[in-house]
Amino acid sequence: MRRLTLLAGLLRLIAALPLPLIHAIGAVLGGLLGQVPNAVRQIADRNLTLCFPEAPPKARNRLLRRNLIETGKSFLELGPLWCWPGQRVLALVQASVTGESELAAAVHRKQGAILLTPHLGAWEMAGLHYSSRYPLTILYRPSRVGLDELSRQGRGRLGGRVVATDTAGIRALLAALRNGEVLGILPDQDPGDEGGGVFAPFFGIAADTMTLVSRLARKTGAPVFLTWAERLPRGRGFTLHLRTLPEVTTASSLEASVAALNQGVEAAVRSLPAQYLWAYKRFKTRPPGQPKLY
Numbered sequence: 001m002r003r004l005t006l007l008a009g010l011l012r013l014i015a016a017l018p019l020p021l022i023h024a025i026g027a028v029l030g031g032l033l034g035q036v037p038n039a040v041r042q043i044a045d046r047n048l049t050l051c052f053p054e055a056p057p058k059a060r061n062r063l064l065r066r067n068l069i070e071t072g073k074s075f076l077e078l079g080p081l082w083c084w085p086g087q088r089v090l091a092l093v094q095a096s097v098t099g100e101s102e103l104a105a106a107v108h109r110k111q112g113a114i115l116l117t118p119h120l121g122a123w124e125m126a127g128l129h130y131s132s133r134y135p136l137t138i139l140y141r142p143s144r145v146g147l148d149e150l151s152r153q154g155r156g157r158l159g160g161r162v163v164a165t166d167t168a169g170i171r172a173l174l175a176a177l178r179n180g181e182v183l184g185i186l187p188d189q190d191p192g193d194e195g196g197g198v199f200a201p202f203f204g205i206a207a208d209t210m211t212l213v214s215r216l217a218r219k220t221g222a223p224v225f226l227t228w229a230e231r232l233p234r235g236r237g238f239t240l241h242l243r244t245l246p247e248v249t250t251a252s253s254l255e256a257s258v259a260a261l262n263q264g265v266e267a268a269v270r271s272l273p274a275q276y277l278w279a280y281k282r283f284k285t286r287p288p289g290q291p292k293l294y
Helices: 002-015 019-033 039-051 057-076 078-083 086-090 100-108 123-131 148-156 167-178 212-220 246-250 254-271
Strands: 113-116 136-140 161-164 182-185 197-202 205-210 224-231 238-244
Touching: 002 078, 002 148, 019 057, 019 078, 039 057, 057 078, 057 224, 078 086, 078 123, 078 148, 086 123, 100 113, 100 238, 113 212, 113 254, 123 136, 123 148, 123 182, 123 224, 123 238, 136 148, 136 167, 148 161, 161 167, 167 182, 167 212, 182 212, 197 254, 205 254, 212 246, 212 254, 224 246, 224 254, 238 254, 246 254
Parallel strands: 113 182, 113 224, 136 161, 136 182
Antiparallel strands: 197 205, 224 238
């Protein structure tokens, strides 16, 4: 409880600042991560080496430094995204979303839709934008650092319904989809000991990948979309991107569907590599017989 109170107080303190200053402070903190040995830098460096083996070391180091700066911004921007008034947050989106008409049409037809928000750019901004426009049920994995209540409040305050990755949460997802609503799911987490994953290529590496999205899409025929909020320079706000991933729904097998999901996420990450959460141990779980990567 004390940790939660401290975190909530820190977020509110940060939220008292304008976004350009918040991002500037985050950039400084991220720059410091690149100067001293730490786990965040170590994991990000390892992932970039694994995923971009063809890149010259100097180019990878430049990408690493830029990524750590963006990582610093991503943590501090939780203050305004979770605490500012809704209209002030929504005003941070700087342009209309190309392709959103297809998502709106699926909702209008009561067909339902699955909206994937990988850890790219400001994924919290993406969730808030769509939850203000569509009936959205958001799946989240319980945190180990005391952020559950804060994240539920922050993500659900513009209309989204937030459910955990448990049996009740999965039932809620299926019910929402059958009612023609939209699901919001982070697709690039390692299921690990929770199960429910298969290995599929991600940047050419076997990555333990959730099957939930593919199972729901293939069971219901719901279209799958991929979205991310690109963080603009100097705190100017965000640009939202939206793509369709029809192969996830139409694939002939579960394995092919999961592979299509990872291909879609990878393509998005390659378009904006500096803003991906490389500090996450995406390849922690290995296929039987393969050595650990971290």
